């Protein structure tokens with residue numbers, strides 16, 4: 001005989017399940033440009049933050065910028081249907097930005113109504129990454145088609161297509177994707193010694209958002225972000241990261257200490273992200289790719305330092321699930337798609 005608790009749980013889930021399965025928050029979004037932070041963390045393990053991934057939603061379609069590990073799981077938790085993914089855009093090929101690509105493609109492939117291969121846009125190098133994931137997933141694709149049949153998991157759509165574009169010239173932005181009135185442009189940023197690395201700007205119905213990628217303070221980014229409604233910028237705290245580095249070295253973990261110290265030279269700090277937002281005329285700033293993890297709430301102020309004083313606009317430390325909505329008519333609304341579904 002099942003316990004009262006298990007019978008109640010079963011009754012509750014039976015009642016709620018149809019609404020949960022049918023939920024489609026993307027369909028509920030009004031016309032406009034919507035930017036969802038899927039993963040706001042970095043390669044450093046962080047209980048609160050997944051690896052980098054941003055979903056930009058326009059005209060009912062979803063465009064994924066970077067696919068860190070856990071991207072498809074968090075997209076699912078946020079209620080963003082993988083079948084709506086129109087394209088993936090990769091900023092660069094660091095592992096924390098590509099680790100979840102295979103899973104994102106798999107979830108889209110098996111989603112309702114998928115009738116095309118997933119296009120993955122990126123600078124030179126994207127073909128190697130896409131071909132590698134395609135190869136790694138070849139057996140999985142064969143198993144699933146054999147098990148579920150070609151009607152629901154069409155083998156013709158299982159492999160991704162690499163769409164390589166040249167790195168834009170210094171100071172320039174190039175259009176890499178146009179879908180109806182949505183225009184996506186790319187521009188080069190500075191994450192040296194890693195190259196190529198590009199940021200993306202999305203323009204739709206008079207609204208715009210810029211995703212910085214991994215970069216130090218970049219004049220190219222400032223130019224490309226001119227008067228944007230929302231700048232999403234990476235940031236790192238040198239003070240906090242060096243604390244972790246020095247503690248690692250003191251504990252005899254010399255490799256970890258050195259690697260962490262090396263990381264300080266190829267990301268902007270929060271005050272530098274604020275400077276970029278201020279100089280570009282951005283209307284709002286969301287800081288993401290948080291390095292190092294901030295296990296205590298009080299550390300958020302330390303991380304931001306004087307960033308809020310350097311930018312004359314709203315500034316947020318992004319969390320996984322955050323949704324920044326830019327309605328076609330104007331304004332900015334902020335919510336969290338994970339919190340709403342709990």
Ligand SMILES: [Zn+2]
Nearest residue numbers: 092094191214
């Ligand atoms: Zn990187």
Ligand SMILES: [Zn+2]
Nearest residue numbers: 052094096214
């Ligand atoms: Zn990164």
